[in-house]
Amino acid sequence: QQQVKQSPQSLIVQKGGIPIINCAYENTAFDYFPWYQQFPGKGPALLIAIRPDVSEKKEGRFTISFNKSAKQFSLHIMDSQPGDSATYFCAASMTSNTGKLIFGQGTTLQVKP
């Protein structure tokens, strides 16, 4: 119940394409769903986050779509660029508790020029 399942494990797109990364969770008590971006040799950095009371959130070229009934959420990267090549992690937490953040398995994205 504490798992967050992320797919695909890896993704290759051409520049300008729209990579989509999907995540699914079981625990309906989760109320905060962030995405982290990690470049090689760096720590993960918060990219964008959503709460279950909204179905979509956009920040620049990054969009989270959230489906509460299906317990799924996804990250879309519009007009992807080679600089977006990184590993992306979805995560879920219950903000009311001690803040245990459960990460998905990660997706390695390569955007080809």
Place this chain on the structure above:
Amino acid sequence: DTAVSQTPKYLVTQMGNDKSIKCEQNLGHDTMYWYKQDSKKFLKIMFSYNNKELIINETVPNRFSPKSPDKAHLNLHINSLELGDSAVYFCASSLWGGMRIFGQGTRLTVV
């Protein structure tokens, strides 16, 4: 100024040795964490401290012991290092439940 800084960035050591990784945050956050990232890049929580008090202690061998001298510091001491301990260890801090600010990581290699 680096928000969450950990030292060293790289650590190569022999099996059986004892080593420490230090972490400091200058964000004024109440909670600090240690994560382990394995070769498949999976991020797993190890420990969490809130105002110097241990609040999360996942299934981690007793050889791993966190120490928080104050709320800005959380160090990780590892005894009797094993080959399987090789990984990247990340320190992180947060002001509240969901968000995390991560350090740059410490790549530990046990030979």
